[in-house]
Amino acid sequence: MSKIRILAIPPDIHGVGKFRITNPYTYIQENYPDDFHIDIKLSVEDKDEEFNDYDIVVFHTFIHDKVSPERNLERIKWLNEKGKITIVDFDDYWEPDMRHPMFAQVKSSGIVKMKIDLLKSVKYITVTTPIFRNTMYKKFGFNNIYVFPNAIDENEPQFKPALIPSNKIRFAWLGGSSHLSDIELLTNGISQIYNTYKDKVQFVLCGYDLRGNVTEINKQTKEKKTRPLKPEETVWFKYEKIFTNNYTVLDKEYINFLKAFKEVEFDDYDKPYRRRWTKEISKYATNYNYFDVSLAPLFPSIFSSNKSQLKAIEAGFFKKALIASETDPYTLDLISAIDFGGGFNPKGNSLLVSPSKNHKQWFQHMKRLVDNPSMIEDLGNKLYETVKDKYSLKKVCEDRSQFLKLINK
Numbered sequence: 001m002s003k004i005r006i007l008a009i010p011p012d013i014h015g016v017g018k019f020r021i022t023n024p025y026t027y028i029q030e031n032y033p034d035d036f037h038i039d040i041k042l043s044v045e046d047k048d049e050e051f052n053d054y055d056i057v058v059f060h061t062f063i064h065d066k067v068s069p070e071r072n073l074e075r076i077k078w079l080n081e082k083g084k085i086t087i088v089d090f091d092d093y094w095e096p097d098m099r100h101p102m103f104a105q106v107k108s109s110g111i112v113k114m115k116i117d118l119l120k121s122v123k124y125i126t127v128t129t130p131i132f133r134n135t136m137y138k139k140f141g142f143n144n145i146y147v148f149p150n151a152i153d154e155n156e157p158q159f160k161p162a163l164i165p166s167n168k169i170r171f172a173w174l175g176g177s178s179h180l181s182d183i184e185l186l187t188n189g190i191s192q193i194y195n196t197y198k199d200k201v202q203f204v205l206c207g208y209d210l211r212g213n214v215t216e217i218n219k220q221t222k223e224k225k226t227r228p229l230k231p232e233e234t235v236w237f238k239y240e241k242i243f244t245n246n247y248t249v250l251d252k253e254y255i256n257f258l259k260a261f262k263e264v265e266f267d268d269y270d271k272p273y274r275r276r277w278t279k280e281i282s283k284y285a286t287n288y289n290y291f292d293v294s295l296a297p298l299f300p301s302i303f304s305s306n307k308s309q310l311k312a313i314e315a316g317f318f319k320k321a322l323i324a325s326e327t328d329p330y331t332l333d334l335i336s337a338i339d340f341g342g343g344f345n346p347k348g349n350s351l352l353v354s355p356s357k358n359h360k361q362w363f364q365h366m367k368r369l370v371d372n373p374s375m376i377e378d379l380g381n382k383l384y385e386t387v388k389d390k391y392s393l394k395k396v397c398e399d400r401s402q403f404l405k406l407i408n409k
Helices: 015-029 069-081 101-110 111-121 130-140 178-199 234-242 253-256 284-292 310-317 355-371 374-387 393-407
Strands: 004-009 036-038 056-059 087-088 124-127 146-147 169-174 201-208 214-215 224-228 275-277 292-294 321-323 349-354
Touching: 004 015, 004 393, 015 036, 015 056, 015 393, 069 087, 069 111, 087 111, 111 130, 124 130, 130 146, 169 178, 169 284, 169 355, 178 201, 178 234, 178 355, 201 284, 214 275, 234 275, 275 284, 284 310, 292 310, 292 355, 310 321, 310 374, 321 355, 321 374, 349 355, 355 374
Parallel strands: 004 036, 004 056, 056 087, 087 124, 124 146, 169 201, 169 292, 201 275, 292 321, 321 349
Antiparallel strands: 214 224
8 A cells, every 4th residue: 555645834843833743743754654654844835746746735824834825725725626635733713812912913914714714625624622623613513623632752852851859849830922811810829829838939930031022103103113022021021020929029139130131040949939931842841840830820711712731731741730720621631639618539630720719729729739748749640640641642643643544545
């Protein structure tokens, strides 16, 4: 039997491209060489002959990166007419909610309609969770949607745990720049923990990043000028104010160091707060070695509920205790160790915060772990057992390879 020839097109070399295209299709090529020939190309020229040697074209966001959305839709139509199998991967709901920093830009750009047209044009759609699949089915009635979750390659160096010890209980958040409304849910909890356990705890903010631009418009001339964001204008500065209780828990020397915004060494090992700068995609997960408890706040919305539960998956592979919002998508895998009414559930693999109790439960759950540190290890081990097989790259790629064989018959 001849090999199935696949062209896989990631949108970037960063998070989405890595987890949704590059990692899985590299793994399939390396582990199923008798069944598949896969080429991964970040950029594909808008020429018909680029596709002659392929049976399947899989992509995320676009096929051609240097042409219009309309031209991309024309390409998909052409591929379908030529008998090629087209697959688009979606990892986010097609329209962000109003709290997302890209909301206004997306709303005015026509991107939402383009994404919907794209979904309607391909032969198959792959998504991250069954929740997202069901949302898409209810909205459009599609029956061509398949779920392949984000997965972890335990052989990748950055996912090999190497915990850095500490005599403090360390709580951390690791993520990107579009989560201010989520981080704000932690405000009361962090403040109360500092007030109660300042000498016993440390908060760690991972991914700190000063990159970004702002466009200013002259009111008189309407001239637009783009300039780099000042450090104090970044969302990470806002995050840090929450994680430091507006810097009130820190000594003057450390405050001055942080507000110099220099990516240099400082003896912050025993401070109440640590800033961890952003890392390249091949090393970002090493930040999990700097803390004990992962925090996963999520403001409920249709956009957030259809996201991947990657924070829970990563925390599990690092055997971290996890405190998360009791909302989709975290409800897919997480079971609260504390029942309604305060009883202990031995099947629980996490601590969950009800959306109606953000004002008190983040503090209560963090306090519970400070008072019962053995619970941190127990929850971490249970979460690892939950995710280790289901979300391993090996398992997810086995399923994906079977799907690719099935649709190519």
